[in-house]
Amino acid sequence: MVKKFGLILMALLVMPFLASACGMGEKTAEGYENTEVKHAQQHWQQGANSAVPFQFIDVRSADEFAAGHIEDAKSIPVQELAGRLNEVPKNKQVYLYCHSGRRSAEASALLAKQGFTNIENILGGITAWQDAGFPVVK
DSSP states (O other): OHHHHHHHHHHHHHHHHHHTSSSOSOOOTTSOEEEOHHHHHHHHHHGGGOSSOEEEEEOSOHHHHHHOBOTTOEEOOGGGGGGGGGGSOSSSEEEEEOSSSHHHHHHHHHHHHTTOOOEEEETTHHHHHHHTTOOOBO
């Protein structure tokens, strides 16, 4: 019985972590997930070794993207997103970010409305990413 209790306790402790990983957390009313920058960075750091393929999409303007972005992120400004849906992968976890999170939330809602189910909005955007000390490239 103690062994069963230990297994149940361990499952209860691990499940919230697993549920927050890549598309398994709680969705917003609009149909996408908000994620903390640390979670996104951990996935990004895994790179090609990640068990869950992913894509980062920067929805800021081209000038903002050129000033500094997350390495390997794709630039699709939010005002162009509706016309470029074919560039958003449906078979990968998609992390969206902007400067602070407002535009990426708008973009996340648009994608969810279009049937995308693998969308995560990075809370705090590139500002939170940089404030956490994570790298950007130009």
